[in-house]
Amino acid sequence: MTMAAIEVTNVKKAFGTFTALEDVSFTINKGEIFGFLGPSGSGKTTMIKILTAQLEQTAGEARVLGLPSIDMKKSENKARFGILTDNSGLYKRLTVEENLLLFSNIYDLPKSAIDEALEFVNLTDARKKKVSELSKGMIQRVTLARAIMHKPDLLFLDEPTSALDPVNTRHIYNGLRKLNDKGTTIFLTTHDMTEAETLCNRVAFLHKGKVRAIGEPAQLKHQYSDHSMTVELMTGEEHILQLDDHTAAVKLSEWMSEKSILRIQTNEPTLGDIFMQVTGSDLQ
Amino acid sequence: MNISMKRIQAIFMKDYKEFSRNYAISIMVFMPFILALFYNKMGINTIDAYFMTINLTLAMVTAFIQSCLIAEEKESNTLRSLMMSPASIADILIGKSSLVFSISAIVLALTVYLLGYKPANVLVLALALAVSIVFYIAVGTICGLFTKTVMEASVATLPVLVIFSFGPMVLGLSEKYPIAGIAEWLPSAQLILLAEGLETAMPAKEVFISFAVMIGWTIAAVVIASILYKKRMTDD
Structure with missing residues (x-):
C-alpha cells in the first residue's frame, strides 16, 4: 500500500x-x-x-x-520538509556560502551539504559572491539550494x-x-x-x-482528447479524421497507397x- | 523549551556579519560616545546627566538596532525563512538578541567610562543595566515585529526614545502636576533612582523595589514580543 x-x-x-x-x-x-x-x-x-x-x-x-x-x-x-516560495528571502549582505552555512548549521548538516546543494543548482563558482551581486535567476537557485540542502x-x-534560463531550468529538472x-x-x-x-x-x-x-x-x-488526427496531404489539403470512425482507416489506407500523405498528427490536447x-x- | 546552542550561535554569527556590513545601522553605536565626550568636556557630572546618556544609549543603540535588525529580516522575507527552519522561537529570539546584548554591553561600558562616571557599586549597577538591556531588546523586537520596513522601524523607536529616555525628566514637574509622578515607575526612572540610591547607600528594600519594577517591565515586554513573534509565524 x-x-x-x-x-x-x-x-x-x-x-x-x-x-x-x-x-x-x-x-x-x-x-x-x-x-x-x-x-x-x-x-x-x-x-x-x-x-x-x-x-x-x-x-x-x-x-x-x-x-x-x-x-x-x-x-x-x-x-x-523544504520550501521554496516567492517570499523565501536571502541575506543580501552575505555571500551565497554564508547564507547556506547559516542553514546548514541550523539543520545540523555537514559542510559537504553546502557543496552538494551548490552543485545541485549549478552555482559552485558563485559561492563567494554576495547575494546582492546575483541576478534574479541566481537568487532563485540559491533559495532552491537552501530548500533541498537537508534532503x-x-x-x-x-x-x-x-526566473531561470532554459539551460539552468534543465539542470534543475x-x-x-x-x-x-x-x-x-x-x-x-x-x-x-x-x-x-x-x-x-x-x-x-x-x-x-x-x-x-x-x-x-x-x-x-x-x-x-477529441480522439482525432490531422492528415496533411501533398496537395496542401488538411483532413481531420476521428480515430473511432471506421471510415478513417479506409481513407488513410487510400492516401497511403497513393503516397499522397505529407504529415500525420494526432490531435492530443x-x-x-x-x-x-x-x-x-x-x-x- | 527547545533550545540549541549551535542554532543560537549560527544566528548570532549571521547577525554579526550582517551588522558589520550594514553601516547605516552600525554607525549608531558611535552616537553615545559623542554625547558622553560632550558631557565630559562640559564638566557635567550629575547622576541625572550620566543617566540621560545611558538611557539614550539604551533607546538609540539597543532598541533601535534590534528593531532595525528584525524589521530588515521581515522586509527581505528572511525572518519567515528562519521561522520555517527547525530553529525554535527561543533559538531565534535569543540568537537575534545576543548580538545586540553584546554590542549594548560594550557601548554602555565605554559610555560610562567616557562620561567619567564611577558608580559606588559596579556589580549592582551592571546587573541593573543588564536587565535594562533585555527590556530594551524586547521593546526593539516589538517595534521591529510591528513594522514592515527598516524605515518604519526607525520611526517606531522614536516614542521609545521619548518615553523612556526623556520620561524621567517629567518627574521634576510632579509637584505642580501630580500625574507626572507616574513617570517614577518607568524602568528608566527606576534605573536613575537605583543609581542615586547606590551613591547614598540606599536600603536593600529600595534596591529590591527598583529591580522588581525593572524586571516586571522586562518580563511584560518579553512576553509581548514572544506572543507577537508567534503571530508573525503565520499569515492568519
Missing part, C-alpha cells in the same frame, strides 16, 4: 468574505512529483501555506507526512524555475528528478505546462480556489488546452 505524503480533504480557506480555497481534496503519494497548476491568484500559494502551517484552514482537514498540517509548525517537523522528505516548490528518485516527494505549483508535463507524475488544475481536474498528464490528455477546456480560462 502506498503511503500518503499529503492528504487534503474538503479544505476551505476564507479571508473575510473572500474564499481562496473551496472544498479542495487531493492525495499525494510518497515519492510522487505532484503539480498544482493554476493561474496567479487561483489559491496555489495559499495551499502551500496551509500545508506548511503558515496558515490554518477555515474548514476541512490537511495532513502532511501523516500529521495534521498545523503540526508542521513544530521544530522537529520543520526539518522534514527533505517533502519539498514544496512554488514556481521554482520562473535533472536535479529534482534525482532528488525524487532518492525518495523526496515534490509538491510543485506552476503555471508552466511544459514544466508540469516534464516533471509531474500527476497534476491538479486549480481555478478560483477549486480543483477542477486531477490525474496523470497522459491520462488527462486521453480523457480530454496540451495540459494548457485541457485547463482551458475545464475552466474556460487561460493558465497565464
Whole structure:
C-alpha cells in the first residue's frame, strides 16, 4: 500500500468574505512529483501555506507526512520538509556560502551539504559572491539550494524555475528528478505546462480556489482528447479524421497507397488546452 | 523549551556579519560616545546627566538596532525563512538578541567610562543595566515585529526614545502636576533612582523595589514580543 505524503480533504480557506480555497481534496503519494497548476491568484500559494502551517484552514482537514498540517509548525517537523516560495528571502549582505552555512548549521548538516546543494543548482563558482551581486535567476537557485540542502522528505516548490534560463531550468529538472528518485516527494505549483508535463507524475488544475481536474498528464490528455488526427496531404489539403470512425482507416489506407500523405498528427490536447477546456480560462 | 546552542550561535554569527556590513545601522553605536565626550568636556557630572546618556544609549543603540535588525529580516522575507527552519522561537529570539546584548554591553561600558562616571557599586549597577538591556531588546523586537520596513522601524523607536529616555525628566514637574509622578515607575526612572540610591547607600528594600519594577517591565515586554513573534509565524 502506498503511503500518503499529503492528504487534503474538503479544505476551505476564507479571508473575510473572500474564499481562496473551496472544498479542495487531493492525495499525494510518497515519492510522487505532484503539480498544482493554476493561474496567479487561483489559491496555489495559499495551499502551500496551509500545508506548511503558515496558515490554518477555515474548514476541512490537511495532513502532511501523516500529521495534521498545523503540526508542521513544530521544530522537529520543520526539518522534514523544504520550501521554496516567492517570499523565501536571502541575506543580501552575505555571500551565497554564508547564507547556506547559516542553514546548514541550523539543520545540523555537514559542510559537504553546502557543496552538494551548490552543485545541485549549478552555482559552485558563485559561492563567494554576495547575494546582492546575483541576478534574479541566481537568487532563485540559491533559495532552491537552501530548500533541498537537508534532503527533505517533502519539498514544496512554488514556481521554482520562473526566473531561470532554459539551460539552468534543465539542470534543475535533472536535479529534482534525482532528488525524487532518492525518495523526496515534490509538491510543485506552476503555471508552466511544459514544466508540469516534464516533471509531474500527476497534476491538479486549480481555478478560483477549486480543483477542477486531477490525474496523470497522459491520462488527462486521453480523457480530454477529441480522439482525432490531422492528415496533411501533398496537395496542401488538411483532413481531420476521428480515430473511432471506421471510415478513417479506409481513407488513410487510400492516401497511403497513393503516397499522397505529407504529415500525420494526432490531435492530443496540451495540459494548457485541457485547463482551458475545464475552466474556460487561460493558465497565464 | 527547545533550545540549541549551535542554532543560537549560527544566528548570532549571521547577525554579526550582517551588522558589520550594514553601516547605516552600525554607525549608531558611535552616537553615545559623542554625547558622553560632550558631557565630559562640559564638566557635567550629575547622576541625572550620566543617566540621560545611558538611557539614550539604551533607546538609540539597543532598541533601535534590534528593531532595525528584525524589521530588515521581515522586509527581505528572511525572518519567515528562519521561522520555517527547525530553529525554535527561543533559538531565534535569543540568537537575534545576543548580538545586540553584546554590542549594548560594550557601548554602555565605554559610555560610562567616557562620561567619567564611577558608580559606588559596579556589580549592582551592571546587573541593573543588564536587565535594562533585555527590556530594551524586547521593546526593539516589538517595534521591529510591528513594522514592515527598516524605515518604519526607525520611526517606531522614536516614542521609545521619548518615553523612556526623556520620561524621567517629567518627574521634576510632579509637584505642580501630580500625574507626572507616574513617570517614577518607568524602568528608566527606576534605573536613575537605583543609581542615586547606590551613591547614598540606599536600603536593600529600595534596591529590591527598583529591580522588581525593572524586571516586571522586562518580563511584560518579553512576553509581548514572544506572543507577537508567534503571530508573525503565520499569515492568519
